[in-house]
Amino acid sequence: MNLYHCSIDLRDTSKALAFAGAIDAWMGHLKTRGVIQSWRLCRRKLGFGGPRARDFLLEIEVENMTQLDEAFRFTASSEEGVERLYTTVHQMVGEVDVALYRPFPDPERAERMALI
Numbered sequence: 001m002n003l004y005h006c007s008i009d010l011r012d013t014s015k016a017l018a019f020a021g022a023i024d025a026w027m028g029h030l031k032t033r034g035v036i037q038s039w040r041l042c043r044r045k046l047g048f049g050g051p052r053a054r055d056f057l058l059e060i061e062v063e064n065m066t067q068l069d070e071a072f073r074f075t076a077s078s079e080e081g082v083e084r085l086y087t088t089v090h091q092m093v094g095e096v097d098v099a100l101y102r103p104f105p106d107p108e109r110a111e112r113m114a115l116i
């Protein structure tokens with residue numbers, strides 16, 4: 001499992017509930033198509049956080065790097081509705097930072113093997 005984290009601030013003209021609805025439609029479509037495992041959207045509570053903390057956190061779970069690559073390819077596809085769903089979300093985003101996480105320690109690191 002890998003976790004793709006997106007820390008997001010909306011554009012000044014964007015509304016939080018409209019953004020949440022657009023994320024629900026887009027992530028739901030990605031999940032239905034099997035290119036992500038699950039997702040969740042969180043909002044910073046009471047403005048609590050450090051100076052660089054963004055307002056929203058979108059966490060997307062993928063099985064492995066292959067599935068993440070499939071999600072990126074799907075986003076770039078010409079399948080009907082994909083561009084509309086993606087653009088609806090993207091046009092609301094002002095600033096975003098992304099990171100990729102994995103559970104730790106994980107079996108790949110704990111049982112490392114060498115070929116030489």
